[in-house]
Amino acid sequence: GAGVSQSPSNKVTEKGKDVELRCDPISGHTALYWYRQSLGQGLEFLIYFQGNSAPDKSGLPSDRFSAERTGGSVSTLTIQRTQQEDSAVYLCASSSRNEQFFGPGTRLTVL
């Protein structure tokens, strides 16, 4: 594909369940970012992968959040024991140098 893709586009889950969100970056992009965006608010940085370097996890809000990037390509953001405050749009972006290209996001709703 030409752009960043994310799946699922929408996810509804029950409080306490685990969820996995997937990001397929643009081929060849070495950097991958996860952001969270609550309704009507700005982008909240979560985690950043750059090549083979250790990821920058400084934005993860709690130890219930984790992410991995396999083979320098696809990334999975996992939220364990989801809470209602986790409800948001989760955006993934990739870049090769400067500009970040964003995916359409996954809208997560925790009931």
Add this chain to the structure above:
Amino acid sequence: GESVGLHLPTLSVQEGDNSIINCAYSNSASDYFIWYKQESGKGPQFIIDIRSNMDKRQGQRVTVLLNKTVKHLSLQIAATQPGDSAVYFCAEKKGVKAAGNKLTFGGGTRVLVKP
């Protein structure tokens, strides 16, 4: 520091008027800046960028101004159209050629275009 989860200020503008969106950045070492536009239900999209060795750059109907002295960035949209209604984010980065440095996003401004 990071701008995180801020409630968005709103700019209302009449169709056909010019819009000016402002952004204050925090890192004096930042040397690359981008403006993004985010329409409802979509991810942010690149509008225009500027390097710190410039103070002005023009695109199609958009102009970005950079004032490094006061660490201020602005986006001007000429003849604002209904399709310009969106949330606009500025982002900064240290090291234009350094892929290893992440972008830091500002809190965003919502632009509402009135017909």
